[in-house]
Amino acid sequence: MDDRALFDRMHDALDIEPPAGAFERMRVALAKSPATPHGWAVFRMKGSKMGFRLAAGLTLLVLMGAIVAAYLAAHNATSSRVPAGSGQTIAAYQNLVNLDDQNANATWSDPCDTATHTGCQADATRALVALHQWLDDLNRSEPPARFLVVDAQLRQHISGSIAGLNALFAASQANDSNAMDRAFLLAAAGRAWTDAVVPGIVSSKQVTAAEYANSVRAQSIFLTSCADCQVLTGQSQIDCSQNQDFCQTLLDGTELQVAGLQVAVAAFAAPDSFSAKDTRLQQDLARADSALISMRASLLTLNQAGFDAGRITLRTALAAVSLDAAAI
């Protein structure tokens, strides 16, 4: 697919005009708002769908905050940790992850994306503070049973992003643009994973056996037909020292498919009838995901042996994932 073909396909797929009256509706909404551009937009958006959603969301957030505060007060009075899979409610955990994710997003501004990036240190530091805060919050309380496996992966990805950002800053100090590229990709990979999976955690709900099975099957089709995954788990030698871009691209494509299935099982909680199979699938996905994280880290230090070892683990993990998904 060359540039011209992509241009044509984008226009074929997306060409659309704004709905009739859309601009006028916006103009009227702006004109009706108080005569100062300061203050809460949510109140000026009265009458629009987004305004209603924001108001409802804000109310929900306040209620959730109160629940979390009450939970934490009770929690701190007895113990600093909660037994795994039992203490924290699903809603409290979802709220914690959601708030920390929002905080991490607000502080991420593609730090040190180029060697000439001014404010690189400040940007990286701001992002690091938010990620450490997230990790601390997760370490202070253990997740409900539904999220035990994905929580462990979330911690690994946050740690990966932290390692990437530290390496990024070190490389920028050394003015090593190649090392900066590799470090940036490691940091961004963790962020891409949280971008994909956190919404699944936050919106997670109990579903029927049919809904769960359909969701797993739909996502596993992408995984089994994933060309990058097949190359990465194949027997051919891949020399990353000669072709780093190729290795990064293979990781990109494979991570996308693994994360897609992780989102599916996080968002659609398995009913009891699928409990054992779901646990096995989640654990095998986690093995594949961990192998990918270690391969990313190996690329950071140009560690070919580490990359090759990751491929072997990934091969067995993805084979197991395929069997798990086929059994559902």
Place this chain on the structure above:
Amino acid sequence: MGQVLFAHTEADLIQAAKDGDGSAFAELVRPHYQAAFRVAYGLLHDVDEAEDAVQEAAFKAWRRLANLREGSGLRPWFLAIVGNQCRTVSKSRWWSVLRVEPPDAQVRSVDVAAAVDLRRALRRLGHDERLVLVLRYYLDMPFDEIATTLGISPKAARNRVERAVRRLRPIVQNQGAAV
């Protein structure tokens, strides 16, 4: 309100908007409304959500109008705010990753199938990657303007577009193989 009828230059409109005239701010973004809507639709794939996102972004932009540096273009600044608003909307719906097409997609023509596949492929990318692809291949922006919109260097903009294309290509090819 109403001052906009007598304010013609961009500088006049900016001043009127800063003084609290919402209509003046609307007039400022009018030339960029279609581009903003297209960015939002390219990112969200939903007409109603795109319209809401642009409206919400307009309020945010109006509120931050003082941050617009003299001499900077309004368009890249506004489109960046639209892009950020769409990120917020996307994050509130996990199904942007999972959502499948409606049943009538089963009896689609080849062209429609290709369009559906591309939209689905775009949904599987991260927000940043989708944004650069929409800016480059849907709004036909040069790398310089993408760079200004995203607050990065033109070289970084080019790298990011190339990286996004590299991620999109295998997804589209896989879909082709699966069909």
